[in-house]
Amino acid sequence: MIIPYPEMWLAAGMVVLYLYDSARLLGCNEVLLCRSWNGRWAACFGENRFLLRGKEPFLPNPFLPHRPLHRLAWNMEGLVGPSRPWVPPGNIYAVLAPFIWLMMFALFVLIPAGLYSRWGNLAIAAGIVLFYSSLLVLLSLIWFRRADYRLSAKTFAALAFESLTCPPFALNVVRHLSLAYPLNDDFLSVLDRGLDGAERASALAGVVSRLRVEAEWADETSERSGRLNSHLQFLIREMDSCRA
Numbered sequence: 001m002i003i004p005y006p007e008m009w010l011a012a013g014m015v016v017l018y019l020y021d022s023a024r025l026l027g028c029n030e031v032l033l034c035r036s037w038n039g040r041w042a043a044c045f046g047e048n049r050f051l052l053r054g055k056e057p058f059l060p061n062p063f064l065p066h067r068p069l070h071r072l073a074w075n076m077e078g079l080v081g082p083s084r085p086w087v088p089p090g091n092i093y094a095v096l097a098p099f100i101w102l103m104m105f106a107l108f109v110l111i112p113a114g115l116y117s118r119w120g121n122l123a124i125a126a127g128i129v130l131f132y133s134s135l136l137v138l139l140s141l142i143w144f145r146r147a148d149y150r151l152s153a154k155t156f157a158a159l160a161f162e163s164l165t166c167p168p169f170a171l172n173v174v175r176h177l178s179l180a181y182p183l184n185d186d187f188l189s190v191l192d193r194g195l196d197g198a199e200r201a202s203a204l205a206g207v208v209s210r211l212r213v214e215a216e217w218a219d220e221t222s223e224r225s226g227r228l229n230s231h232l233q234f235l236i237r238e239m240d241s242c243r244a
Contacts, residue, residue: 011112017168019062020131022175025055026071028210031187031203032058033070033194035091041138041194043187043203044069050211065104065171066097068178074187076205077227089181092148093174104171106131135163135170142177149177204239211235 024032026046034044046056060069070089110127114120139160142149146156150232159177163170191203211232 005110011115014107014168017161017166017173018171019059021169021172022060022062022065024058024060024069024071024179025052026058027055027073028214029076030056030071030073031206032060033072033190034060034067040196043191043195043206045210046242048213060175065099066093066174068093068181070181070183071179072183072185072187072190076168076211077224078231079186079188089178089183092145093178095141095145096174099134099141099235100171100174102134103131103138103167106134106172107167131167131170132164135167137161138170138173142173150181151177155180203237204235208232208235208239 024046026032028048030089032044033041042078044058044060046058048056050057061067068089093142106127110130114123114125114127119125142151142159143156146153151159159173163173187203188207191200191207194201211228215225215228215232218228
């Protein structure tokens with residue numbers, strides 16, 4: 001058996017920590033909204049065939065740490081009033097993207113190049129300097145724009161400490177900020193106004209599959225079971241109309 005070099009463990013550890021911090025556990029009525037490259041919104045559901053602690057695991061695209069994620073939930077038993085115009089969060093995270101990419105380049109290109117090539121300590125030193133200089137600029141931007149991110153001084157301090165002490169976690173700063181950004185809209189209302197075409201049909205299918213499971217587990221003689229099944233039939237008709 002060949003035992004990996006310590007440098008291999010270091011590189012693998014950085015990747016594992018980054019993926020661990022990226023992963024999320026979603027409730028059965030929760031979804032993540034993400035914005036694609038063309039500016040359109042899409043719904044991202046967890047894996048409902050494999051649960052962890054009763055929740056659905058979800059791993060966002062590890063190559064797109066600069067894209068924000070917004071967590072929303074929906075009422076399982078019916079619509080929450082009529083749909084209202086949805087005002088999506090502004091693109092307030094774009095200014096942070098270049099620094100996220102610089103940090104990613106430092107951690108996963110420069111430092112490994114120093115570990116496994118003849119550039120050695122020079123590449124490692126360059127990676128460390130690039131990473132922490134980019135991180136300090138990024139944290140400064142967040143501090144001065146903390147009102148835009150709805151960020152308290154205490155929460156910022158915790159975010160800064162975590163990023164400075166565990167570099168792989170710093171790559172998820174945009175995700176941490178956007179997931180903490182308060183959105184109180186019901187997802188079904190957002191779905192009507194914020195998603196269209198194939199994205200809307202796909203999101204409805206995800207909601208229907210989870211609502212069907214919830215209805216199957218409910219006591220058939222209870223009032224809740226009736227509300228769940230009534231809501232399920234309504235959403236199925238909506239889904240069919242999208243596909244027609």
